[in-house]
Amino acid sequence: MLLLARFGLMADLALLMGLPLFWWAMGMAGQRALLVALALGGMALSALWLLASAASMTGTPLLPPDWATAEILLTMTPIGLVLVVRGVALLAALVLAVAGQDRWVLIPAAVAAATIAWTGHAGATEDVAGSVHRAADVAHIWAASGWIGALAALLHAVTARRPNIDRVAVMLAKFSLLGTLFVATLVMTGVVNSLMIVGVADLPALVGSRYGWLLGAKLAVFGAMLGLAALNRWRLTPALERGAEGAIAALRLSLLLETGAAIGILVLVAWLGTLDPLA
Template sequence: MLLLARFGLMADLALLMGLPLFWWAMGMAGQRVLLAGLALGGMALSALWLLASAASMAGTPMLPPDWATAKIVLTMTPIGPVLAVRGGALLAALGLAMAGRDRWVLVPAAIAAATMAWTGHAGASEHGAGAIHRIADVAHIWAASGWIGALAILLYAVTRRRPPVDRIAGMLAKFSLLGTIFVATLIVTGAVNAAMIVGVADMGMLTGSRYGWLLGAKLVLFCGMLALAGINRWRLTPALERGENAIAALRLSLCVETSAAIGILALVAWLGTLDPLA
């Protein structure tokens, strides 16, 4: 349940930030009901994650909830302040969404997504190195959220009964620069995070640990996403702009790329609960 809560929370917060970011970049109108639902979902999943974390720490079943341990976690660990900041950001996002200020949801959504950096390995780092680790992790989370939000909107567009081909081609072309920034950020911050979590001297020990194998699987999926993104940018987008019938190939590419992104989120949810060198 802890893994499911982490996975659901990461996916929810990534979409809550990524969708308005893509709408803002494309100059598109947003969907207030969807954003409001994601904000409420983030609150519910945060509560589920708290109860699952308390049960994991106490070694007790999740049901019935161990309220005493949950209170200790909230009042005596950094989880309490993290959830307070996230809760306030999600309430602000909900209010902005209900008021029709879809693009402005991006600001509190980015804050809510950033709190995930304090609930994994980066949150355990201390002193100056800890600050660098958390900054890198926040940038990593934001870049991943932007990519996931773009994938969600593009996949929806290509799977409609009558896909708006010209509009899709325009979105892909405009997204190319932003996508390049996301990829570069993910590569740089991913390297920083790996060095901070494992240590450069201990990288070789990953080959014998579960963490290392899962991290390797994540890198394989990420490389696959990069390859598909390159095909979309350099082959399928020009084909659409020339009026060629490439929508079926683009649909397949985006489906596979989105599946890889879901796989990466699941792996990250698992990695965050493991000792890298155990």
């Protein structure tokens, strides 16, 4: 349940930030109802994550909730402050979404997404190294959120009953620069995060460990995402612009596979965040 709560929360906050970012970059109108649902979902999933964390710490079932341990987490650990900041940010995002200020939702949504950095390995790193680690993790989360939001928006566009091919081609062309920035940020911050979590001296210890295998799987899936993104950028988008037969179907399949890979990475990240890298 803790893994599911982490996965759901990361996916929800990534979409809450990534979709407004994409709509802003494309100059598109947003979907108010979707943002409202994501803001409310972030609140509910945060509560579920807290209760699942309490149950995991004490080895007890999720139901009935362990309110005593949850209170300890809220009052005696940094989790309380993290949830307060996230709650305020999600409330601001909800108010802005209800008011129809879709693009402004991006700001509080980015704050809410950034709080994830304080609930994983980065949150446990201390002193200056901890600040560097959390800064890298926040940048990693924001870049991943931007990519996931773009995938969701593009997939919605190409799976419409009658997709507007010209509009999809324009969206893909505009996203190319942002996509390159996201990938570069993910690679650089991913290296920093890995070195901070494991340490250079302990890298050989990852071989044969569960954490090492899962990290390897994450890197393999990320590599597949990069391959699909390159295919979209250099082959399928030009084919779509030329009006080549079957281009939209090929792009639809590629985006489906890329989205599936993104979901797989979120599952792996949720799992990795619950493990000791050197255990």
